[in-house]
Amino acid sequence: MDSTYPSFEHRLKDNAGKIEALLNRLLADASLDDEIVRPARLLSAMRHGVLNGGKRLRPFLVLESAALLGGDADAALRIAAALECVHCYSLVHDDLPAMDDDNLRRGQPTVHIAYDYATAILAGDSLLTYAFDIIAAPETQLPADRKMALVLALSRAAGIGGMAGGQALDLAAEKETPDESGITTLQAMKTGALIRFACEAGAIIAGASDEDRKRLRLFGEKTGLAFQLADDLLDLTADAATMGKATGKDAARGKGTLVGLHGQEWAEATVSRLVTEAGDLLSGYGDKANILIETARFVANRRN
Amino acid sequence: MDSTYPSFEHRLKDNAGKIEALLNRLLADASLDDEIVRPARLLSAMRHGVLNGGKRLRPFLVLESAALLGGDADAALRIAAALECVHCYSLVHDDLPAMDDDNLRRGQPTVHIAYDYATAILAGDSLLTYAFDIIAAPETQLPADRKMALVLALSRAAGIGGMAGGQALDLAAEKETPDESGITTLQAMKTGALIRFACEAGAIIAGASDEDRKRLRLFGEKTGLAFQLADDLLDLTADAATMGKATGKDAARGKGTLVGLHGQEWAEATVSRLVTEAGDLLSGYGDKANILIETARFVANRRN
Numbered sequence: 001m002d003s004t005y006p007s008f009e010h011r012l013k014d015n016a017g018k019i020e021a022l023l024n025r026l027l028a029d030a031s032l033d034d035e036i037v038r039p040a041r042l043l044s045a046m047r048h049g050v051l052n053g054g055k056r057l058r059p060f061l062v063l064e065s066a067a068l069l070g071g072d073a074d075a076a077l078r079i080a081a082a083l084e085c086v087h088c089y090s091l092v093h094d095d096l097p098a099m100d101d102d103n104l105r106r107g108q109p110t111v112h113i114a115y116d117y118a119t120a121i122l123a124g125d126s127l128l129t130y131a132f133d134i135i136a137a138p139e140t141q142l143p144a145d146r147k148m149a150l151v152l153a154l155s156r157a158a159g160i161g162g163m164a165g166g167q168a169l170d171l172a173a174e175k176e177t178p179d180e181s182g183i184t185t186l187q188a189m190k191t192g193a194l195i196r197f198a199c200e201a202g203a204i205i206a207g208a209s210d211e212d213r214k215r216l217r218l219f220g221e222k223t224g225l226a227f228q229l230a231d232d233l234l235d236l237t238a239d240a241a242t243m244g245k246a247t248g249k250d251a252a253r254g255k256g257t258l259v260g261l262h263g264q265e266w267a268e269a270t271v272s273r274l275v276t277e278a279g280d281l282l283s284g285y286g287d288k289a290n291i292l293i294e295t296a297r298f299v300a301n302r303r304n
Numbered sequence: 305m306d307s308t309y310p311s312f313e314h315r316l317k318d319n320a321g322k323i324e325a326l327l328n329r330l331l332a333d334a335s336l337d338d339e340i341v342r343p344a345r346l347l348s349a350m351r352h353g354v355l356n357g358g359k360r361l362r363p364f365l366v367l368e369s370a371a372l373l374g375g376d377a378d379a380a381l382r383i384a385a386a387l388e389c390v391h392c393y394s395l396v397h398d399d400l401p402a403m404d405d406d407n408l409r410r411g412q413p414t415v416h417i418a419y420d421y422a423t424a425i426l427a428g429d430s431l432l433t434y435a436f437d438i439i440a441a442p443e444t445q446l447p448a449d450r451k452m453a454l455v456l457a458l459s460r461a462a463g464i465g466g467m468a469g470g471q472a473l474d475l476a477a478e479k480e481t482p483d484e485s486g487i488t489t490l491q492a493m494k495t496g497a498l499i500r501f502a503c504e505a506g507a508i509i510a511g512a513s514d515e516d517r518k519r520l521r522l523f524g525e526k527t528g529l530a531f532q533l534a535d536d537l538l539d540l541t542a543d544a545a546t547m548g549k550a551t552g553k554d555a556a557r558g559k560g561t562l563v564g565l566h567g568q569e570w571a572e573a574t575v576s577r578l579v580t581e582a583g584d585l586l587s588g589y590g591d592k593a594n595i596l597i598e599t600a601r602f603v604a605n606r607r608n
């Protein structure tokens with residue numbers, strides 16, 4: 001599937017490089033302001049949590065959504081970096097022993113392993129806080145009302161009604177398996193909210209109409225659902241490959257996911273449907289929208 | 305000393321009641337938006353961390369600074385509530401076992417004791433995030449450029465260059481005692497930054513001149529320094545009372561504080577000087593500034 005989108009893959013990598021470079025600069029040792037002291041160890045932990053060579057999918061969606069609607073590319077890059085700080089803060093905190101207790105991420109020790117538990121908590125806190133700094137800073141050249149809309153949408157996507165709330169539901173789900181509606185809500189909050197924000201952000205940056213904004217938001221919602229289902233399918237395939245078990249039994253094992261409830265076939269069909277629906281939403285934009293549509297496809301078919 | 309300021313104390317309590325009521329409403333079970341789900345246990349943990357009957361000193365400074373410069377009282381109340389969410393998030397995270405490991409706060413179990421470790425992390429994260437939601441929300445009726453200035457100033461006060469960075473320095477200070485300049489930086493960041501923001505926020509809310517804003521910011525800085533010295537003095541007195549030790553020996557024990565370095569007498573003189581300087585900064589505003597000046601005095605002379 002990968003080779004079907006050579007230009008897409010190139011663009012994804014190219015944008016990831018730009019985001020990485022900006023994040024590297026924003027989190028550089030040299031303070032942006034002589035008055036501001038940034039404790040070295042904490043800054044280093046933040047860098048460890050952020051500069052990890054991720055795919056930068058969420059930033060990519062910000063950049064391409066903004067490009068579709070004519071948003072300023074430099075501003076979009078900064079908003080994309082802010083969003084990535086929020087995503088990475090959530091990974092740093094989710095990896096903590098009290099949460100998912102992961103020692104490795106992308107083959108590297110997680111922040112609380114490479115540093116210590118307290119530093120990991122503070123690095124996550126500081127990354128989350130810094131995201132809002134990046135948006136509000138004068139270097140982000142956008143009208144104040146658009147910045148405000150971005151702060152509001154991001155805080156809702158990331159907070160108790162979004163990602164953080166989704167993580168709380170996910171922890172609760174380990175004790176009591178949620179029903180279908182519970183799973184859907186959990187996933188829409190935990191992973192869906194930031195992906196939806198990424199697409200909506202492009203429209204906000206561009207100062208697009210409410211209609212465009214809603215359309216991009218819905219595109220992000222469907223892409224987020226496809227992302228999560230693809231994730232659950234990947235888990236299943238990985239388990240099947242590793243354990244040498246039949247996929248049918250594996251599906252039964254996958255409690256707490258829609259794949260577990262409805263099976264692999266249903267999930268694959270649903271992913272296809274979501275990608276088609278996401279693409280249809282953008283049909284009015286013509287060829288310009290191809291890259292976003294390919295992103296939805298990529299998300300749905302990714303192998304890692 | 306308490307009885308010297310009856311009207312001040314009354315006003316402090318009155319404003320604390322208003323803040324408590326607003327926070328209670330903002331963190332009510334009923335969602336503000338039907339689309340937004342707020343997981344009950346996480347919301348309850350956030351309430352536990354916030355609705356604890358604190359003095360609400362930082363919100364008070366926001367309200368009174370805004371009042372001094374003619375800022376809208378309703379908007380100021382919402383910004384004050386946002387700031388209190390940030391302050392309370394920091395307490396929830398600082399109390400965690402990996403940080404200061406406190407089981408009690410204001411006689412109540414801390415959030416990770418009353419709930420669990422993961423929920424306390426997420427409650428802190430969600431409170432921090434929610435602060436920016438409150439500022440950006442349409443219910444906060446301020447021009448977008450003022451909201452933006454508030455987001456920027458708050459994120460800098462709370463982040464790696466402010467409170468979170470100060471907490472990182474504080475944890476490091478347990479292993480290696482900082483020198484005088486290190487202690488000053490640590491305290492200015494850990495406790496000073498939010499107090500300074502509180503005063504500056506009032507000026508931003510009021511759309512005050514740069515000069516007024518700088519003056520309020522400096523007033524907040526001096527008040528913050530007095531606050532911290534008073535805190536260190538309180539520790540000293542409490543220890544002396546509890547342990548029955550002479551205060552002279554106690555001062556020697558107080559490593560990592562300016563009181564420890566320079567002694568009680570110096571600290572008391574410095575607190576007095578800071579309060580006078582803070583008051584002088586506001587002399588041009590006449591009687592209107594009395595309440596803020598009394599706040600600086602209250603902070604410097606508080607007994608808990």
